Structures are given as C-alpha cells and as structure tokens.
Amino acid sequence: MRAVRSADASPLAARAARAVLLARRALGTLAQIALLAGLALGCDWLSRRFALPLPGNVIGAIVLFALLSLGAVRLAWVERGSDLLLKHLSLFFVPAAVGVLKHRAALRPALLEIAIVLVVTTALTMLGTGLVAERLARAEGRGEAEDAEEDAEAP
Amino acid sequence: MSARVAWVASAAAVAGTLGVYALARPLYLRTKSVLALPVLVAATVIGATLLATGVEVATYVEACRPLSLLLGPATVALAIPLHRERARLRRHARTLLLAIGLGALSAMASVVALARLLALSPSLARSLVPKSVTTPIAMPIAARIGGVPEIAAALVVVTGTLGMVAGPWLLTRVGVRTAIARGAALGTAAHGIGTARAFDEGRAEGATASVAMVLAGVITALAAPLFARWLSP
Numbered sequence: 001m002r003a004v005r006s007a008d009a010s011p012l013a014a015r016a017a018r019a020v021l022l023a024r025r026a027l028g029t030l031a032q033i034a035l036l037a038g039l040a041l042g043c044d045w046l047s048r049r050f051a052l053p054l055p056g057n058v059i060g061a062i063v064l065f066a067l068l069s070l071g072a073v074r075l076a077w078v079e080r081g082s083d084l085l086l087k088h089l090s091l092f093f094v095p096a097a098v099g100v101l102k103h104r105a106a107l108r109p110a111l112l113e114i115a116i117v118l119v120v121t122t123a124l125t126m127l128g129t130g131l132v133a134e135r136l137a138r139a140e141g142r143g144e145a146e147d148a149e150e151d152a153e154a155p
Numbered sequence: 156m157s158a159r160v161a162w163v164a165s166a167a168a169v170a171g172t173l174g175v176y177a178l179a180r181p182l183y184l185r186t187k188s189v190l191a192l193p194v195l196v197a198a199t200v201i202g203a204t205l206l207a208t209g210v211e212v213a214t215y216v217e218a219c220r221p222l223s224l225l226l227g228p229a230t231v232a233l234a235i236p237l238h239r240e241r242a243r244l245r246r247h248a249r250t251l252l253l254a255i256g257l258g259a260l261s262a263m264a265s266v267v268a269l270a271r272l273l274a275l276s277p278s279l280a281r282s283l284v285p286k287s288v289t290t291p292i293a294m295p296i297a298a299r300i301g302g303v304p305e306i307a308a309a310l311v312v313v314t315g316t317l318g319m320v321a322g323p324w325l326l327t328r329v330g331v332r333t334a335i336a337r338g339a340a341l342g343t344a345a346h347g348i349g350t351a352r353a354f355d356e357g358r359a360e361g362a363t364a365s366v367a368m369v370l371a372g373v374i375t376a377l378a379a380p381l382f383a384r385w386l387s388p
Contacts, residue, residue, distance in 0.1 A: 033228055040227030055295030057230035058376045061369070064234035075238065082232035085225060089347055090194035091176045092226045093290040093308055095168075095219035097198045100309035101205065101212045106276075107306070113273045117283055118310065121265040122317045122344055123325060125287055129258030129367070130331035130340030136250035137333040 025080075032081025039064060161218075168218035175200050187355060189320050192348065194312055216305075226291040233289070233372070236365040243359075244366055247335055251366065254336070258343035259371040262287040263382040270386060280386045282306040284379050286314045289346040292372040300383035311346065318345025319352045338363025343371040 043063060044056030052059065067073040085092075100107070107114070179196035189195070205212055216223075237244070244251060263284055270280035282302035285293040290311045297307035322341050331337055334357060341349035342364030350368050354361030 033225075036228035036231045037225075040231045043231075044227065053380070054373075054376050055292065055299065057227050057295065058292055058373055060227070060231035061234045061237075062373065064231050065237055068234060068238045069241070075235070078232070079235065081228075082235040085229040085232045086236070088176075089229050089289070089291075090192075091172070091197070092222055092229055093294075093312075094172050094176065094194060094197045094201065095216050095223050096226075096290065096294060096305050096308035097194065097312050098202050098205070099212060099216040099305035101202050102216075103303060103306055107279070110275060110279060113275055114279070114283075114310070116273065117266060117269045117275070118286070118314055118317060120269060121262055122287070122314050123321070124265050125258050125262040125344035126318060126322050126325055126340050127329060128261045129254050129343040130326045130336050131329060132257055133250055133254035133336035133339040134331045134333050136253060137247070137336050140247070140250055 029080045029084055032078050035078060036081055164218040165221060168215050169222050172219060172222060189316055195316060230291040233369045237369045240362045240366050243362060251339060254339050255343050255367045255370045256374055259374040260378060263379060267382050267385045277387050278303055281383055283310055284382055285375055286310040287344055288372040288375045289368055292376055296376050296379045300379055315345045315348030318349045322349060334359035335363045339367045342367025
C-alpha cells in the first residue's frame, strides 16, 4: 500500500521502495538457503560421526519433512529458498556430470553394455511401477475426486 | 595455484556454467524438446569446450565447487514437495508406497542382474546401482557402495533423458492411464527429468511424480548397500 501511495508522490521514491522490497526478498531467500545448508551440513556431520546408513543430505530431507509435519518449522521459513533450489536443481549437478569425462578412457570399452543396462532397466522400472500403481489405483477406485478437486484449486 | 588464481578460475567456471544454463533454459521451456534439456545442453557444450581447449576436466570440476555445494541444501529442499503433497500421499498411501517401493527395488535388482550377466567392472556396476534416483542422492550412494559419484551423475542424466523420451509412450502402450500411476512411474524411473515431463501431462501427474522421486531416493539410499553385496567387490 505504501509503495502505491509513494508512486503517486514521486516515481523515484516508488522505485526506491520497490528496490528495497526486492533486496529484502532476495536476502530472505538467501537466509532460507543458508538454513537448508546448515541442516545439510549438520546432518552430514551426524551421518559421518555415527556411521549412519543414509547420506547426510537425505537425512536432512527426512529431518526437515519431520519438522514441517510437527509444525516446528513453518513452510514459509524455507519455501522460497527451496523452490529456487529445486527449480534449478539440474544446474547444480552440471559440473559433476561433466566430470564423467575424467573417466572416459575407462568407460569407452563398455559403452554398449552401459546403453543396454540403462535402456532395459529404465523400461522395466517404468513399466513395473506404472502397472502396479495402475492396478492398485483402479482397485482403490477412490480419491480421484479429491485429487481433481485439489488440483483444480492449485495455481 | 595461488588463492587469487583459484578464485578467478572459480568465478569464470561458475559464470560460464550459469551462462550456458541460462541460454538453454528458455529454449527448453519454449520447445519442451529433449534436445534442449538444460542439463544436457550445458554438459555437452561445457564438455566439448573443455576437450577442445585442453583445459583439465578436473580443474573445471574443482573450480565449480561453489555450484556443486548447493546440491546439499537442494536435497534437503526435497522435503518441501513431499510436505506439500502429504494429503495426496496419505490418500494413496498403499498404492504409492507399494508401487514406488517395488519400482525402486526392481531398478536396483535389474541393474545388479544385468551387470553380472554382462560382467561389468565393479566400479561401473556400483555406479549404475543408484542411477534411477535424483543426482544429489545418487552421488553419495555411489560413493558409499564403491562406485564413482561422477559416473553415477552422468548415468542419472542419461536415465532421466531416456525416461522422458520413452516413458509416456511406453506407459500409454501398456494401458497405464491413471494420473497417479503415470506420475509414480515417471518419478520412480526417471527422477527430476521424468517429474518435469509428468508436470507437462498435468498437475496430478507432476505432483505424484515429485512424491515418487523423493520416496524412491530415500528407499534407494537405504537399500543400495544390500544390492551392492551381490556385486563382486
């Protein structure tokens, strides 16, 4: 509201107000990412220290899910940072994927075998999951209406 | 390398990676074509540039550490889609847990069986075990069971691409029509790339796929060490 009123007064003040608002949002998002990073680092340490059966970052996701479910962490505290990271998730593993080139000499003789494994197992997993879920979903036969309702409300 | 040189190299590598990604993303959003998948375009362009210029791949990867470090918080962020879709998860708990669990386990079982049949090298076979799940989860799994995280990362990308191209067609052919079944399959077999494709089909498909991607990641992380025992050390 204040921004609208100052826009009437002077465009410069409006622009400044908008810039402050944007900077605040950006800082908030950064703080949220820092919170997620802290959780990841803490759980990484726990995983190493106690030789836990899960990688630290996966434990971090489970812990955050539990905290959200319990209401100890509010969705609004982490939502913007999370959405930003997940939207560009593939960017963060570009370097690792390029890193495969370090191993190209070792992989070259096995390229055909690798292709066979990837094609066959991906098709099997896709069909297995899809067919089992289709069977069960049809047997279940309910919940579709709730889903449709929920999806209609969503943006 | 002096600290300042390392800093400059880091800035250049991160800026270059960001630049290629930023160019590919709008292209992908407009065309929705696999050929424009940002991760594929970026990895190909950067890989080709490194090979052409003779820059050490290891130097580039090391310089990109600031970018790779964000994989940790990004994995933690996977809790958010799961939390948002908890009502859907509760409604279809039996269907989703069974289908996704069986899917994730059969992904690993089929990799182990084929790897033994084709007599793949132990480190390659162990890098293949987690290839159906999202990269930030697949890399630490690979490291834990004696695979190579970077090989796992590349295999994950190829798996996701295959799933995105052939998945919807395959599912339609065998009569998988329900939104939650299609979503579960795309998320379990093709992680984030399959999930993006599922969102193109509809919101129910996409939301289910994001649940499947996270659950399959956790199940795979828990069970991968057991499957790795069936591979020669």
